[in-house]
Amino acid sequence: MSSHTRIILVCSGKGGVGKTTLTANLGIALASQGAKTAVLDADFGLRNLDLLLGLENRIVYTAQEVLEESCRLDQALVRHKQESNLSLLPAGNPRMLDWLKPDDMQRIVAMLSEQFAYVLIDCPAGVEDGFKNAVSATKEAIVVTNPEVSAVRDADRVIGLLNTHGVKPVQLVLNRVRPKMIASQDMLSVEDVTDILALPLLGLVLEDEQVIVSTNRGEPLTLNGQSSPAARCYTNIARRIQGEDIPLIDPSKEGSGMRDKFRRLMQTKIF
Amino acid sequence: MTLRDIINKLLGRQVASASTARERLQLVLAHDRSDLSPDLLDKMRREILEVVAKYVDIDLEAGAVSLETEDRMTALVANLPIKKTINKPESTMEEIDQKQTEIQI
Ligand SMILES: Nc1ncnc2c1ncn2[C@@H]1O[C@H](COP(=O)(O)OP(=O)(O)OP(=O)(O)O)[C@@H](O)[C@H]1O
Ligand SMILES: [Mg+2]
Numbered sequence: 001m002s003s004h005t006r007i008i009l010v011c012s013g014k015g016g017v018g019k020t021t022l023t024a025n026l027g028i029a030l031a032s033q034g035a036k037t038a039v040l041d042a043d044f045g046l047r048n049l050d051l052l053l054g055l056e057n058r059i060v061y062t063a064q065e066v067l068e069e070s071c072r073l074d075q076a077l078v079r080h081k082q083e084s085n086l087s088l089l090p091a092g093n094p095r096m097l098d099w100l101k102p103d104d105m106q107r108i109v110a111m112l113s114e115q116f117a118y119v120l121i122d123c124p125a126g127v128e129d130g131f132k133n134a135v136s137a138t139k140e141a142i143v144v145t146n147p148e149v150s151a152v153r154d155a156d157r158v159i160g161l162l163n164t165h166g167v168k169p170v171q172l173v174l175n176r177v178r179p180k181m182i183a184s185q186d187m188l189s190v191e192d193v194t195d196i197l198a199l200p201l202l203g204l205v206l207e208d209e210q211v212i213v214s215t216n217r218g219e220p221l222t223l224n225g226q227s228s229p230a231a232r233c234y235t236n237i238a239r240r241i242q243g244e245d246i247p248l249i250d251p252s253k254e255g256s257g258m259r260d261k262f263r264r265l266m267q268t269k270i271f
Numbered sequence: 272m273t274l275r276d277i278i279n280k281l282l283g284r285q286v287a288s289a290s291t292a293r294e295r296l297q298l299v300l301a302h303d304r305s306d307l308s309p310d311l312l313d314k315m316r317r318e319i320l321e322v323v324a325k326y327v328d329i330d331l332e333a334g335a336v337s338l339e340t341e342d343r344m345t346a347l348v349a350n351l352p353i354k355k356t357i358n359k360p361e362s363t364m365e366e367i368d369q370k371q372t373e374i375q376i
Contacts, residue, residue, distance in 0.1 A: 038273030149292050151300075156300050159343075185275060192293050196300065198343045266275040 004083035005113040007043035008120050013154030017146050018175040019251050021211060021220075022234070023122040025054040027065070029222040029238030030118050031085035038077070038116040039188070040089045040108065042134045045126040047091035053080065054218025066111070067104050073111050082223060085086025087116070097129070102136035109137040118241075127161060135162065141170045142202060147177060147188040149210065150152030156197055171202035173237060178207045190251065203237035204249065205230050301338035305345045312338070319349055329356040 010023045020043070027039040040063070041049040051055040061076035067088070073089075080086040087163075102160050112119045121138060124130035145155040151253045155172075162170050174193055181187035194201050207249065208230035221231035222238070235248045275288050302309075316336040323329055334351040 031310075054318060149296055152296055153303065156303060160304065185273065185289045188289050188296075190290050192289065196293070196296055198341075266273065266278075 002085075005138045006115060006118050006241075007109055007113065007137070008118065008213045009123055009134055009141040010120060010144060011123035011131065011134070011141055011158055011162075012125060012151070013158040015146070015149045016152050017144050017207070019144050020048050020052055020122050020124075020132045022142070022144055022173060022175065022205070022237075023049060023120050023217070024220045024243070025222045025231075025234035026088050026267055027053070027088075027120055028080070028083050028239050029235050030120075030241065031080070031083040032222065032225075032236060033202060033242060034085065035117045035242065036085050036115065037118040037120065038087050038112045039175065040112065040119045041091035042105070042121050043084060043122060044091045044096045045094050045130065049122050050078070050088060050090050051218060051238055052220065053086075055080065055090075056218070059090045062092035063108055064088040064096050066108065067092075073115075085224065100133055102127075102133050105133045105137035127157060131158075131161075135165050136165060138167060141167045142173055143173055143197075143199065145193065145197075146224045147182070147193055147219075150190075151195055152188070152196060159197060160198060163222045170199060172197060172199040173202050174204040177251055182251050187251045190248075196212055201248065202240055203233060205233040205237075205253070206249070206251070223229060297340065301340040302347055303345075304343070305338055307338070312336070312362055315347075320351070323349075323351055324336055 012019050023039055027037050030037045039049060039053070041047050043049070044063075050059060055078045057114055058078050059069040060078075063076065065071040066073050066076045077087040080088070089108070109119055110119070121134050123134045124181045143155050143158055143162070143196075145151045159170060172194060174190055177190065178187055182189050190201065190204055206229040208221075208228055210221060210226070210228035211230050214226075220234075221228060222234050225231075229251075233249065236249070239246050280287055302312075307315075319336055320329065320331060320334055323334075324331070326364070329351045330353075334349070336347065336349045339346050339348050
């Protein structure tokens with residue numbers, strides 16, 4: 001499996017844009033589509049992936065013990081109960097940051113590649129050592145951003161760094177899209193962001209309150225095939241990663257009443 | 272410009288914020304991507320104008336040197352309206368004058 005393994009870094013630059021939520025949901029979705037998938041929490045300073053997956057009480061060992069060779073990889077991997085194709089490799093103690101090197105990340109990812117078809121790496125925010133270590137171990141990347149100036153600017157910086165490191169392909173996920181705000185032109189549109197960043201769009205994720213409900217429970221939206229707006233988006237993204245040709249949701253086509261038609265008329269470009 | 276922008280303008284309201292966001296981002300990213308500090312850009316602007324002024328009579332006030340970015344390619348764009356060419360016969364000068372020549376680098 002090793003050489004065919006898809007190693008995908010989920011990164012953003014700016015914090016809090018939705019990397020961990022995306023990693024958890026894609027992990028579950030890919031696994032439920034039958035792919036053996038590992039999610040690696042590379043945010044050693046502020047780990048959260050275990051919590052979003054509801055696996056926080058089942059951690060015995062972490063990436064740290066694997067690297068120190070005080071346990072085997074399969075002892076540290078936490079397998080998801082319902083979605084047995086998915087395993088989490090938890091982040092170790094924050095003190096790992098003091099000694100972790102790109103070599104260490106590469107070793108961990110190489111081990112995971114032997115057993116899994118997909119390795120998703122949840123990257124820390126920022127462009128410092130944590131990011132650099134993670135970049136050194138990946139082949140592909142997904143850049144997550146929000147339709148907001150600061151998030152887009154930071155995404156641009158990260159895209160530049162990914163290009164310098166030869167990471168390919170780099171694709172974009174636009175998270176927390178609000179069709180109503182785009183329609184009233186108080187939010188950057190999907191094209192605005194893809195034009196500015198000049199990246200292919202892997203998918204967009206609608207703003208959705210259910211995301212918070214699902215994190216409360218530790219059950220990602222893609223578990224149990226839920227159908228909330230964000231759940232649909234995450235499932236579509238996973239299927240596109242698997243090579244399926246799934247059309248994008250068009251936020252401007254959401255809604256078909258008189259008011260929506262009027263809104264569309266108002267946003268037609270005249271000159 | 273959209274219908275909404277026009278109506279907003281007529282009513283003296285603020286233009287919707289997305290277009291402002293777009294313009295601000297384009298400007299800030301052009302600078303981020305080139306990694307040029309405003310100081311350096313200003314120094315370069317002055318030196319470019321000096322060099323060009325040796326050959327043509329340019330309007331130093333109207334001259335603009337800026338960064339533009341598209342598809343992750345950043346370009347240095349100088350827009351320098353020429354008043355007249357130095358050391359050229361009278362006739363050519365007038366022609367140039369009439370055309371309001373600009374040079375772009
Ligand atoms: N599509 C969405 N709709 C609504 N809320 C969302 C959506 N995506 C993410 N959120 C919320 O945004 C917050 C940040 O999400 P998350 O922790 O996944 O971001 P992150 O990029 O991993 O952050 P950090 O940089 O701190 O690691 C969370 O509270 C999450 O519930
Ligand atoms: Mg996170």
